[in-house]
Amino acid sequence: MKHSKSIRSPGKTVASIILWILLIVFVSPFVIVVINSLKSNAEIMSNPLKITSNPTFDNYVTAFNTMNYPSALLNTILISVVSVVLIIITSAMTAYFVARSHTKTGKVIFYFLVASMMIPFQAVMIPLVTIYGNLGLLNSRLTLIYLYVGFGCGMGMFIFHGFINSSIPLSLEEAAMIDGAGLLQTFFWIVFPLLKPVIATLAVLDVLWIWNDYLLPSLVLTLPWQQTLPLSTYAFSGQMSVNFGPLIAALILTIVPVLIIYLFLQKYIVKGIVAGAVKS
Amino acid sequence: MEHNSTKYKIKFFLIFAAPTVVIFITVMLIPFLYGFVMSFTDTNGIASTYQWIGLNNYITVIHDKAFWDSLVVTVKYVIACVILTNLLAFIIGYLLTSGIRGQNFLRASFFTPNLLGGIVLGLVWRFIFQNALVYVGNTLNLPIFKNSWLADPTKALWSLIIVTVWQLSGYMMIIYVAGFMSISQDVLEAADIDGCNYWQKITRVEAPLMVPSFVICLFLTLSKCFMVYDINISLTKGEPFGSTILLSYKIYKEAFNNLNYGTGQTEAFFLFLIIAVISIVQVYAGKKMEVEQ
Numbered sequence: 321m322k323h324s325k326s327i328r329s330p331g332k333t334v335a336s337i338i339l340w341i342l343l344i345v346f347v348s349p350f351v352i353v354v355i356n357s358l359k360s361n362a363e364i365m366s367n368p369l370k371i372t373s374n375p376t377f378d379n380y381v382t383a384f385n386t387m388n389y390p391s392a393l394l395n396t397i398l399i400s401v402v403s404v405v406l407i408i409i410t411s412a413m414t415a416y417f418v419a420r421s422h423t424k425t426g427k428v429i430f431y432f433l434v435a436s437m438m439i440p441f442q443a444v445m446i447p448l449v450t451i452y453g454n455l456g457l458l459n460s461r462l463t464l465i466y467l468y469v470g471f472g473c474g475m476g477m478f479i480f481h482g483f484i485n486s487s488i489p490l491s492l493e494e495a496a497m498i499d500g501a502g503l504l505q506t507f508f509w510i511v512f513p514l515l516k517p518v519i520a521t522l523a524v525l526d527v528l529w530i531w532n533d534y535l536l537p538s539l540v541l542t543l544p545w546q547q548t549l550p551l552s553t554y555a556f557s558g559q560m561s562v563n564f565g566p567l568i569a570a571l572i573l574t575i576v577p578v579l580i581i582y583l584f585l586q587k588y589i590v591k592g593i594v595a596g597a598v599k600s
Numbered sequence: 601m602e603h604n605s606t607k608y609k610i611k612f613f614l615i616f617a618a619p620t621v622v623i624f625i626t627v628m629l630i631p632f633l634y635g636f637v638m639s640f641t642d643t644n645g646i647a648s649t650y651q652w653i654g655l656n657n658y659i660t661v662i663h664d665k666a667f668w669d670s671l672v673v674t675v676k677y678v679i680a681c682v683i684l685t686n687l688l689a690f691i692i693g694y695l696l697t698s699g700i701r702g703q704n705f706l707r708a709s710f711f712t713p714n715l716l717g718g719i720v721l722g723l724v725w726r727f728i729f730q731n732a733l734v735y736v737g738n739t740l741n742l743p744i745f746k747n748s749w750l751a752d753p754t755k756a757l758w759s760l761i762i763v764t765v766w767q768l769s770g771y772m773m774i775i776y777v778a779g780f781m782s783i784s785q786d787v788l789e790a791a792d793i794d795g796c797n798y799w800q801k802i803t804r805v806e807a808p809l810m811v812p813s814f815v816i817c818l819f820l821t822l823s824k825c826f827m828v829y830d831i832n833i834s835l836t837k838g839e840p841f842g843s844t845i846l847l848s849y850k851i852y853k854e855a856f857n858n859l860n861y862g863t864g865q866t867e868a869f870f871l872f873l874i875i876a877v878i879s880i881v882q883v884y885a886g887k888k889m890e891v892e893q
Binding site for chain 2: 331332335336338339340342343346347349350352353356364365367368369410411413414416417418421423425426429432433436437438439440441442443444445446447448449450451453466467469470471473474477503504507528531532533534535539550553554557564567568571574575578579582586589590593594597
């Protein structure tokens with residue numbers, strides 16, 4: 321191991337230096353934003369790079385109160401968690417049917433769902449708004465969750481299907497069936513727990529997608545109390561076009577919850593991205 | 601065996617697949633097909649009546665200069681983003697796997713922008729381009745930064761590209777890192793023993809082994825960039841003078857601002873074609889690579 325690490329050692333110092341410089345460039349926008357969130361608007365305008373000598377949290381207070389922060393955060397958590405749980409359960413069950421039923425229906429479902437993965441959201445958004453609008457189903461968080469399940473189940477089924485076929489031994493299920501377990505019991509007691517690595521991958525990919533999504537919720541949720549963080553941040557930016565302080569504070573308030581989650585789940589997130597990219 | 605009875609299979613289907621099938625049909629299939637129908641009408645989303653106008657929407661879109669402008673800007677944007685993102689991500693990925701200290705910390709940090717949505721990132725960078733860089737330009741007397749980049753059509757497009765590359769390279773880097781780490785150390789040692797120098801080792805040994813990672817990243821960046829919307833509306837909002845309206849935003853505006861659902865849907869059909877072609881080529885390339893391995 322020691323030997324193999326030294327293979328590239330001549331470049332190690334150079335590599336380190338380049339990477340740390342790049343990192344500074346990468347994080348500087350965040351640093352500048354944090355610095356300015358603690359300043360008054362006049363201070364921000366006079367010198368956006370200066371660290372203030374008398375920091376104030378006024379911007380945060382204004383942002384917190386005007387952008388409906390608690391309700392937006394709660395909506396975001398609620399919509400992301402419920403959608404992701406439903407995507408995982410429905411697509412795992414469907415993948416199980418496709419992999420194990422040996423029916424033509426299974427094959428048809430597989431091809432339709434996989435083909436749907438190449439349809440960009442923009443290609444269905446206008447009819448979606450028309451249809452669901454005419455049915456009076458817009459302006460509902462439940463509708464949004466329902467739509468997320470529809471958009472997420474294709475990739476979910478595809479990833480689960482690959483894993484069930486390659487890594488879940490049929491003999492386990494047969495043993496369970498012989499012991500008298502029904503379909504649902506076999507699936508939820510035997511198969512579902514074995515899907516853990518894929519569940520983690522999918523949860524990461526889907527939470528990142530839904531948590532940050534803007535376009536779909538902007539079409540479905542128009543009432544202020546329904547809004548998710550991206551929606552309320554964007555709406556707030558419209559009101560605060562010249563008032564930078566509160567806007568910047570709002571951005572940080574939006575960023576912080578994600579960073580906290582990242583701090584704890586970093587390992588899984590990175591793994592999930594790699595696994596997801598390779599599988600799809 | 602009970603397993604093969606029709607009753608068993610129907611039960612299996614109803615419990616396990618039927619809910620997904622219903623959701624899929626109502627969320628994807630019907631809207632997708634209905635979208636086709638809409639593209640042959642003059643529907644505006646509000647009036648309940650509409651006329652069949654055949655291929656008129658397609659003719660309108662093909663003759664619409666604004667649509668072509670948007671397509672050209674989008675293609676420029678995509679080309680620049682794909683090249684720069686992959687170049688930067690490849691380099692960072694390569695350096696990160698050279699066994700330096702703090703590589704986990706560095707990797708996690710470079711990935712951070714991907715945790716945040718395009719709306720937040722666009723607004724953060726809006727402040728950087730409009731205020732911070734202008735201040736730097738005026739203080740250090742750098743002409744390039746003296747005026748906001750967002751006020752100049754070419755520079756505004758470049759600012760979109762910079763923010764996208766800044767975000768996506770952290771994502772693609774993760775995939776490249778995984779690729780580099782999967783290269784067997786034996787192969788590299790063998791190259792050393794055979795007398796490969798540094799450069800030969802990168803170009804002749806490592807780069808060919810990285811082709812699968814590269815293909816994945818290439819297609820991911822391509823489709824992500826063609827569909828970009830959030831960064832577009834939060835950073836430039838299509839300005840200045842409507843010069844940075846990327847395709848997704850153009851579709852949105854046509855449908856929901858101009859209330860031309862029919863032509864908007866027709867434009868969306870073109871975006872669908874682009875994405876479909878990218879996906880099909882990707883599947884084909886993936887299959888071909890599997891055969892060669």
